[in-house]
Amino acid sequence: AQRVTQPExxxxxxxxxxxxxxCNYSYSGSPELFWYVQxxxxxxxxxxRHISRESIKGFTADLNKGETSFHLKKPFAQEEDxxxxxxxxxxxxxxxxxxxxxxxxxxxxx
Amino acid sequence: NAGVTQTPKFQVLKxxxxxxxxxxxxxxxxxxxxxxQDPGMGLRLIHYSVGAGITDQGExxxxxxxxxxxxxxxxxxxxxxxPSQTSVYFCASSYSPPGGxxxxxxxxxxxxxxxxxx
Numbered sequence: 001a002q003r004v005t006q007p008e009x010x011x012x013x014x015x016x017x018x019x020x021x022x023c024n025y026s027y028s029g030s031p032e033l034f035w036y037v038q039x040x041x042x043x044x045x046x047x048x049r050h051i052s053r054e055s056i057k058g059f060t061a062d063l064n065k066g067e068t069s070f071h072l073k074k075p076f077a078q079e080e081d082x083x084x085x086x087x088x089x090x091x092x093x094x095x096x097x098x099x100x101x102x103x104x105x106x107x108x109x110x
Numbered sequence: 111n112a113g114v115t116q117t118p119k120f121q122v123l124k125x126x127x128x129x130x131x132x133x134x135x136x137x138x139x140x141x142x143x144x145x146x147q148d149p150g151m152g153l154r155l156i157h158y159s160v161g162a163g164i165t166d167q168g169e170x171x172x173x174x175x176x177x178x179x180x181x182x183x184x185x186x187x188x189x190x191x192x193p194s195q196t197s198v199y200f201c202a203s204s205y206s207p208p209g210g211x212x213x214x215x216x217x218x219x220x221x222x223x224x225x226x227x228x
Contacts, residue, residue, distance in 0.1 A: 009150065032209045036217075044153075044200065044219040086153060095158075095166055096141070096207025098217065102152035 002027050004089045004101035012107045013077050021072040021104045023061075023087030032090040033070040035061055036100070039083045047072075047085070057081070077108045112136050116201050116220035123191045123227045131186040131223050133201030139218070141204045142184040143168070144176065146197040147222070153200065159184055160207060191227045199223045 003026040013019050025031055035047040048056045050063040050070060061072045070087060087101040117132045133142065143158035145168075155168030159178040173195060175187040184203075188195060202208075202217040209215060 006152070034208075043221055044202075044217075046216045090207070090209035092209060096160060096209065097155055097158060097168060098143070098208045099155055099169060100145070100153035102150060 002089065002091055002094070002099060004087050004099055006085075006087055006101035006104045008104045009102070010105045010107065012109065014109050015079055016076050019074050019077045019081070019106065019108075021085050021087075021106065023070045023072065023101060025068050025070065025087075025089050027068075027089055027091070029091075029093045031063065031065070031068075031070075032092070033061075033063060034088040034090070034098075035059070035070075035072050036086045036088055037083050038086070044086070077106075079108045079110060082106055082108045114201055114203055114218050114220035116199075116223050118223060119221065120224050121226070123188075123225065125192060125227060127191050128187070128189050129191065129225075130188075131199055131201075131225070133184045133186065133220060134182050135184075135201075135203045135218070136182065137203065137205075137218065138181060139203035139205055140181065141207050142178065143202050143217070144174070144184070144186045145200045145202065146170065146195075147200060148197050156186065156199075188225075191225075193227045195225065196227045197225060199225060 005024045034049045037047040038044045091097040144156040145153040157176040159165045201220040208217045
């Protein structure tokens with residue numbers, strides 16, 4: 001079954017520390033993965049997508065098909081990175097559904 | 111350009127009551143979808159639509175109905191509300207299904223509707 005798993009509900013780090021938010025997926029087709037973010041009192045929005053291999057706000061994510069993972073990384077966390085992060089998988093072979101993981105709340109302490 | 115507008119923002123229902131959550135977008139998006147957000151469960155897809163007159167089920171469709179008579183509107187109906195439907199509901203839209211490199215395929219989310227069923 002198609003599934004996105006984010007094993008950490010809460011990740012707490014200090015400012016300046018590296019951060020890695022984990023995402024694993026299960027999908028029989030060629031995966032297309034995204035990270036969405038929800039800052040406090042703001043709407044959910046796209047952070048980045050693997051297909052464009054971009055770096056947004058210092059975050060990067062690499063698709064590892066062997067480990068079926070798409071972990072989000074940032075070398076030096078900032079307080080403004082505190083937010084809820086969702087990993088998402090696009091299901092081409094199911095009419096174009098986008099399914100999300102459970103979410104990880106990132107808290108960056110001063 | 112209002113984007114994706116959801117109404118109401120807050121609603122309290124009694125078990126067995128019916129209601130409709132409204133979603134409207136003014137961006138001429140063909141693709142629209144409804145998610146519910148629950149602690150520890152993340153976002154789960156309820157229903158989605160790839161265009162007017164076309165709807166399909168997501169991951170958790172039971173207890174919900176949708177229709178898409180116009181491109182702009184995608185209402186979500188609860189026919190007989192249950193406490194298990196207490197949640198925050200998000201409507202989202204994009205020009206076409208939200209995959210691919212094209213920027214237009216990125217989902218635009220509404221502000222959410224918080225529903226409590228007693």
